[in-house]
Amino acid sequence: MAGRSGRGSEMGARILQALDGRPLKWLSVRSGVATQTLSNTTALGSMMAADKAARVARALKVSAEWLILGEQPDLTATPPPPAPEDRSRDSAATAMVARLMPPAGPDGRKRWPVWFHDKPVLEAVLETHRRAEMDRVLADLQERFGSRAPSRSSLGRFWLRLDAMFAAGQEKI
Numbered sequence: 001m002a003g004r005s006g007r008g009s010e011m012g013a014r015i016l017q018a019l020d021g022r023p024l025k026w027l028s029v030r031s032g033v034a035t036q037t038l039s040n041t042t043a044l045g046s047m048m049a050a051d052k053a054a055r056v057a058r059a060l061k062v063s064a065e066w067l068i069l070g071e072q073p074d075l076t077a078t079p080p081p082p083a084p085e086d087r088s089r090d091s092a093a094t095a096m097v098a099r100l101m102p103p104a105g106p107d108g109r110k111r112w113p114v115w116f117h118d119k120p121v122l123e124a125v126l127e128t129h130r131r132a133e134m135d136r137v138l139a140d141l142q143e144r145f146g147s148r149a150p151s152r153s154s155l156g157r158f159w160l161r162l163d164a165m166f167a168a169g170q171e172k173i
Contacts, residue, residue: 015067038056125141
């Protein structure tokens, strides 16, 4: 067993600080990281895997750099321009969404969910497709976007359309 020394114990202390009195179970539900893993980090000083630390940081709304290293990211640095492949990914996402749109109703109008026009929400929905349980994804979307988040039924229908598209051999973006 690891003792309370080094980076694990420091990360555990930062997790507790960011929790601000909330229980580890709350963090476990929000992040998808097992309560035992969180307990090992906070009580025993064990290090957790980087992917889990990133999910914990996101759930706590802190930077991963701060959580893991205790350092704040340099917010004064100018971010690099997006790479050309990033722009092609955006156009691929737009084309995919166009294929996913529901057919016209009896009155000839297309029924587009409101969140389809909200690019940050749509991108988040595309990123989370089948990567976590729907309840966890919905909780995250509602926390991040509030009333702009899709309803459970709307998200379910969208995921089913994505599943059908991928099953038909169309590529993921």
